[in-house]
Each structure stands twice: as structure tokens, then as C-alpha cells.
Amino acid sequence: xxxxxxxxxxxxxxxxxxxxxxxxxxxxxxxxxxxxxxxxxxxxxxxxxxxxxxxxxxxxxxxxxxxxxxxxxxxxxxxxxxxxxxxxxxxxxxxxxxxxxxxxxxxxxxxxxxxxxxxxxxxxxxxxxxxxxxxxxxxxxxxxxxxxxxxxxxxxxxxxxxxxxxxxxxxxxxxxxxxxxxxxxxxxxxxxxxxxxxxxxxxxxxxxxxxxxxxxxxxxxxxxxxxxxxxxxxxxxxxxxxxxxxxxxxxxxxxxxxxxxxxxxxxxxxxxxxxxxxxxxxxxxxxxxxxxxxxxxxxxxxxxxxxxxxxxxxxxxxxxxxxxxxxxxxxx
Amino acid sequence: xxxxxxxxxxxxxxxxxxxxxxxxxxxxxxxxxxxxxxxxxxxxxxxxxxxxxxxxxxxxxxxxxxxxxxxxxxxxxxxxxxxxxxxxxxxxxxxxxxxxxxxxxxxxxxxxxxxxxxxxxxxxxxxxxxxxxxxxxxxxxxxxxxxxxxxxxxxxxxxxxxxxxxxxxxxxxxxxxxxxxxxxxxxxxxxxxxxxxxxxxxxxxxxxxxxxxxxxxxxxxxxxxxxxxxxxxxxxxxxxxxxxxxxxxxxxxxxxxxxxxxxxxxxxxxxxxxxxxxxxxxxxxxxxxxxxxxxxxxxxxxxxxxxxxxxxxxxxxxxxxxxxxxxxxxxx
Numbered sequence: 017x018x019x020x021x022x023x024x025x026x027x028x029x030x031x032x033x034x035x036x037x038x039x040x041x042x043x044x045x046x047x048x049x050x051x052x053x054x055x056x057x058x059x060x061x062x063x064x065x066x067x068x069x070x071x072x073x074x075x076x077x078x079x080x081x082x083x084x085x086x087x088x089x090x091x092x093x094x095x096x097x098x099x100x101x102x103x104x105x106x107x108x109x110x111x112x113x114x115x116x117x118x119x120x121x122x123x124x125x126x127x128x129x130x131x132x133x134x135x136x137x138x139x140x141x142x143x144x145x146x147x148x149x150x151x152x153x154x155x156x157x158x159x160x161x162x163x164x165x166x167x168x169x170x171x172x173x174x175x176x177x178x179x180x181x182x183x184x185x186x187x188x189x190x191x192x193x194x195x196x197x198x199x200x201x202x203x204x205x206x207x208x209x210x211x212x213x214x215x216x217x218x219x220x221x222x223x224x225x226x227x228x229x230x231x232x233x234x235x236x237x238x239x240x241x242x243x244x245x246x247x248x249x250x251x252x253x254x255x256x257x258x259x260x261x262x263x264x265x266x267x268x269x270x271x272x273x274x275x276x277x278x279x280x281x282x283x284x285x286x287x288x289x290x291x292x293x294x295x296x297x298x299x300x301x302x303x304x305x306x307x308x309x310x311x312x313x314x315x316x317x318x319x320x321x322x323x324x325x326x327x328x329x330x331x332x333x334x335x336x337x338x339x340x341x342x343x344x345x346x347x348x
Numbered sequence: 349x350x351x352x353x354x355x356x357x358x359x360x361x362x363x364x365x366x367x368x369x370x371x372x373x374x375x376x377x378x379x380x381x382x383x384x385x386x387x388x389x390x391x392x393x394x395x396x397x398x399x400x401x402x403x404x405x406x407x408x409x410x411x412x413x414x415x416x417x418x419x420x421x422x423x424x425x426x427x428x429x430x431x432x433x434x435x436x437x438x439x440x441x442x443x444x445x446x447x448x449x450x451x452x453x454x455x456x457x458x459x460x461x462x463x464x465x466x467x468x469x470x471x472x473x474x475x476x477x478x479x480x481x482x483x484x485x486x487x488x489x490x491x492x493x494x495x496x497x498x499x500x501x502x503x504x505x506x507x508x509x510x511x512x513x514x515x516x517x518x519x520x521x522x523x524x525x526x527x528x529x530x531x532x533x534x535x536x537x538x539x540x541x542x543x544x545x546x547x548x549x550x551x552x553x554x555x556x557x558x559x560x561x562x563x564x565x566x567x568x569x570x571x572x573x574x575x576x577x578x579x580x581x582x583x584x585x586x587x588x589x590x591x592x593x594x595x596x597x598x599x600x601x602x603x604x605x606x607x608x609x610x611x612x613x614x615x616x617x618x619x620x621x622x623x624x625x626x627x628x629x630x631x632x633x634x635x636x637x638x639x640x641x642x643x644x645x646x647x648x649x650x651x652x653x654x655x656x657x658x659x660x661x662x663x664x665x666x667x668x669x670x671x672x673x674x675x676x677x678x679x680x
Binding site: 171205206207232234235236237238240242243246257258267269270273274282283286287289290294302303304305308312329330331332333336337 | 445571574589599606614615621622637644661663
């Protein structure tokens with residue numbers, strides 16, 4: 017072997033330095049649950065928990081908390097609700113920090129108990145930029161309840177720069193512990209991410225740490241994570257084998273290889289690849305043209321997800337042409 | 349929609365400019381043939397030719413030329429040999445420039461006829477850095493025969509910087525028309541690619557145009573192509589649906605979306621996705637852990653390919669551990 021490209025040849029010495037400092041959040045069960053309506057069996061969730069805890073990954077997001085009536089309990093699995101008694105069957109407190117997400121519009125303060133009454137450490141609030149009023153209420157309540165509070169402002173690729181600046185300024189005043197740059201549509205390229213991570217960090221200030229959550233529609237989730245780390249992102253989201261809505265997320269195993277940080281151990285996660293590869297054959301996340309086409313056009317993946325559920329999933333020329341036409345109409 | 353992330357928000361105006369200038373080479377049948385021993389039927393090769401010609405892609409690489417005895421003709425398909433009579437069944441001259449690759453060690457000058465006796469426009473010579481003497485003979489012969497001559501120096505991630513410099517200086521003197529930076533093992537990240545494209549262009553001079561050929565083991569093939577274009581690469585290789593050895597190559601459809609160049613039309617290629625997605629289910633290129641693990645360790649994918657051929661393909665912890673151990677032995 018000539019050059020060790022794992023650790024040398026890096027023209028910017030900072031990359032190595034920064035990749036040793038970033039933290040990792042796994043959202044396999046939460047974002048992956050969007051693929052199977054959160055019907056992961058308890059055994060697999062427990063196995064995932066044990067593997068992540070052993071790997072040294074910093075956070076595990078086990079699902080959503082949801083207000084009554086937002087979903088039919090007969091049509092989704094337990095990780096859409098994350099009731100305390102269900103959580104206690106699969107996790108043990110203290111081995112890894114545990115997060116549940118709450119969706120603005122599908123949660124009230126009633127679903128967020130005092131931290132002392134929960135195994136959960138983190139409430140992660142998912143909002144759109146135009147729903148920040150309601151998000152503020154939930155963030156403040158969660159802070160009052162004693163949680164670490166993270167905020168995800170979703171679908172950032174559709175937000176105007178003016179609204180983004182205004183939102184970031186609100187976040188700077190609100191002071192959740194962490195804020196994630198979220199590319200829900202898988203529309204961003206590394207040069208966008210460099211610009212946005214810089215902007216996020218500059219505007220929210222030192223009290224709010226900045227992380228990233230990427231989707232893989234155009235095979236950029238891991239590459240975008242790399243430049244985000246290079247720009248000083250404080251945490252990165254990943255999932256086992258890249259499971260997640262549509263094309264999925266950044267594969268956490270690639271991330272742990274890359275970070276090359278002795279505090280992480282990728283081996284227990286490799287033990288889970290077999291389980292998740294079998295699931296992938298069934299649930300079809302990953303690189304598929306319908307998702308690439310929605311990502312490229314910067315729209316929600318739902319049209320791609322619908323097409324993927326049909327036997328004509330790869331007959332995608334007309335799917336492309338319809339989106340392209342809509343796109344040029346909007347642009348003119 | 350807020351921001352059009354397809355064309356705006358680019359902090360470096362050059363990116364847009366450069367992506368309108370780069371040329372595209374498709375090597376679906378050549379590199380994809382490594383997955384199925386070049387057993388593509390004539391109908392699919394012809395359909396691929398027609399689609400690529402209509403798309404405006406600059407070059408189509410239809411296979412290899414190979415000396416007698418290097419492969420058993422009963423065990424590989426026709427595109428490992430690219431006899432003129434086979435080519436004439438599937439392509440028509442003039443619609444798109446046609447390339448065949450020749451592998452140093454598996455070719456002699458006898459397999460390269462005068463250009464006037466062939467439908468082929470380009471001879472692409474694939475060599476390792478340590479076989480440059482033999483490569484020079486074949487490059488010179490091909491130039492004398494009247495072809496456009498491209499040179500691929502493979503597995504560059506294993507070549508010492510000293511040998512790389514020496515090789516690039518030889519290429520500068522040899523003056524093939526084009527030289528490709530080839531990441532055979534899928535080991536490179538975008539910051540390596542920036543450094544290497546700059547070096548290649550600086551050393552080979554203006555007479556040799558520089559392009560890139562990436563493998564997707566760590567989901568970096570498209571991201572690496574993007575930075576290569578940003579650094580001024582003159583051409584980029586891609587394949588339909590990313591087909592290629594191991595994890596495969598940069599998907600040409602993602603590349604054409606990204607280039608956003610009116611001279612290209614992605615639609616005819618989208619018509620082929622159905623055929624190639626069916627092949628992918630069978631041949632299993634794309635993101636699979638065994639390939640990610642060889643890429644990360646900067647070794648040839650053959651161990652991953654062997655593992656992928658077994659039912660235990662995703663039981664990859666011990667595969668990882670063996671390579672990791674070998675890697676640390678070599679590094680110390």
C-alpha cells in the first residue's frame with residue numbers, strides 16, 4: 017500500500033481534528049419507522065439499543081411521541097407513541113442518551129411528562145419554519161420539564177433566505193440545546209451545506225450547538241455530513257444501513273468508519289447489518305430513481321414513495337417529466 | 349418554493365460555469381460487464397446505445413478488446429472482446445463516440461486495428477502505475493492507428509505520491525488525449541479528489557485533458573464527481589443506475605440532472621432505468637456493507653465481491669475485523 021488515505025493526504029488538517037469532536041445521533045427506529053409505520057418488533061428495537069449503547073454512539077432516537085387521535089393505534093406500531101411502558105421493555109436508562117421526536121401539529125404539552133417521570137433524556141422538536149410559534153411553546157415546555165431539547169427545522173431547502181434568517185434569530189433567542197439543519201427532501205449538495213452550516217453557526221451563537229440531518233435521495237447524505245463536520249457541525253444524524261424515509265439517511269456505519277474516533281466502536285453495529293439488509297429488501301429505501309427525481313426537483317418525497325409502492329416503480333420518465341414541467345412553471 | 353437550490357445559492361459561481369463545460373463518458377456495458385461477465389444481450393446493448401446517442405452523452409464505452417487466451421470465449425459475453433462484427437450488430441457510427449477499453453497484460457497491438465477499419469473512435473488504455481512501460485507501447489500504437497487515446501491509471505489510492513508524480517510526468521510526455529483519475533477501490537473522499545485533480549491538471553499540462561472515474565463503495569462517487577468538476581475536470585465517467593464492479597460507479601442520471609446542461613437530455617436514459625433496476629436485483633451492485641468495508645480499508649473489492657456471492661453476505665463483522673487487523677499490521 018502506498019498512501020494511507022484514511023488519515024493522510026488531507027489538505028486541511030482541521031478535518032481530522034473536527035471529526036474527532038463531532039457527536040452522533042442514531043435515528044434508525046424513528047426515521048426508519050416512517051418506512052414501516054413503526055412496526056419494528058421489540059426484539060429488534062432492544063437489539064438496536066444494545067448495539068448502539070455498546071458502540072458509544074451518543075444518542076438513540078427511539079421514535080415519536082404523539083397526541084391521541086393523530087394516528088390510529090391499530091394502524092401504527094408502538095414507536096409512533098413511545099409510551100413509557102413500551103420503552104421500558106426495550107431500553108435501560110444510562111447506557112446511551114435516549115431521544116423521542118415530537119412533530120409540531122401532532123403533539124401537545126400533555127404528551128411531554130416531567131423528565132423525572134421518563135426514561136427519555138432528549139425531546140427533539142420537529143417543525144417547519146412557518147410553525148415556529150407552536151414550536152416555541154413545545155420547546156419552552158420541554159426545557160421546563162428538564163430535558164435536553166433539540167430543534168429540527170425541516171425542509172430547509174424550500175425556505176427563503178429571509179425566512180431562514182428570521183427563524184435562526186428566533187432560535188438564538190429561544191436557546192434549545194441543539195438545532196439541526198434538516199434536508200428533508202435530499203435536495204442539497206455539499207456546497208449548499210457549507211454555506212448553510214456557516215450561516216447556522218454564525219446566527220444561533222455559541223449557546224446552541226448545530227447539527228445536521230440529511231436524506232440520501234441524490235447520494236449526498238454522507239458527503240453532506242462530511243462537509244458539515246468540516247465546517248464545524250457539533251453532531252450528525254445517521255441510521256443503520258441508511259434506513260429512513262424515501263431514500264433514507266446517512267448510513268451510521270459509514271460515518272463511524274470515517275470519524276475514526278477511538279470512542280466509537282462500529283463492530284456491534286455491523287452485527288445488525290444482516291437484520292437491516294433483510295428489511296431493506298422489503299421496504300426499499302436507498303438509491304431509487306423516484307427518490308432521486310423528487311430530490312433533484314426539491315419536492316417532498318411522497319410522490320416518489322407512492323410510485324415505489326407500485327409495480328411500475330422504475331417507469332419513471334413521465335414522473336420526471338411531470339415534476340420538471342411543474343418546476344419550470346414555478347420558476348417562471 | 350423558496351430558493352431554487354438547483355441553480356442558486358452556489359457560493360462559487362464557477363461551479364455552474366464548469367458544470368456546463370464538462371463532458372460525459374458512459375461505461376455501462378464495459379464496467380457493468382464486470383458484474384455479469386459481459387453477458388448483456390444484443391438488444392439491451394443496442395437500446396443502451398440508442399438512448400445514450402439520443403441523450404447527447406459524449407462517449408459510450410462498449411466493452412474491452414482482449415488478446416486471445418486471456419479469457420475463455422465460452423465463459424464471457426461478446427463485450428469482453430468487442431469483435432467488429434459483434435459491434436456492428438448494436439451500434440451505428442457517428443451518433444456518439446465509441447470507446448473500447450484495453451487492459452495492460454490482456455492486450456497486444458494485434459487487437460488494435462487501424463481506426464479506418466473499426467467503428468471505434470477511442471482506445472482507452474487501463475494500466476497500473478507500475479505497468480507504464482507496457483502501457484506506453486499500447487498508447488503509442490493506438491495513437492499511430494488514428495484513435496483518440498485515453499489512459500486510465502487505476503487504483504490510484506494505493507500509489508505513493510512519488511510514483512504518482514513520476515507517472516504523471518510520463519503521461520505529460522506521452523500525450524494521450526485524455527487521462528482519468530481512477531478510484532478503483534472507492535477509497536477516496538472529496539478532499540482527496542480536490543487535491544488529486546489539481547495535481548493531475550498541473551502536472552500533465554494543457555495537451556492532456558483530465559477526467560475522473562469513481563467507484564461508489566462509500567457513497568462518494570457522485571460527490572467526488574461534483575468536486576472534480578468544480579476543480580476543472582474535463583470529463584466524468586458514469587453508468588446507468590450506477591452499474592459497475594462491486595458497489596458500482598457514479599449514476600449517469602444523477603450526473604446529467606446535476607450538470608443541468610441543455611446539450612444533454614436525461615429522458616432517454618430514464619427509459620432504461622427499469623431494465624437496469626431489474627438487473628440490479630440480480631447482480632447486487634450499489635450500497636452493500638462488504639463493498640463499503642473494502643473501500644474504507646483501501647483494498648481491492650474482490651473480497652467483498654466473494655462475500656456478496658454467498659448467502660452470508662451481510663454477516664460482515666468478521667470480514668471487517670480481518671481487514672482492520674491487516675490494515676493495522678501494514679500501517680505499523
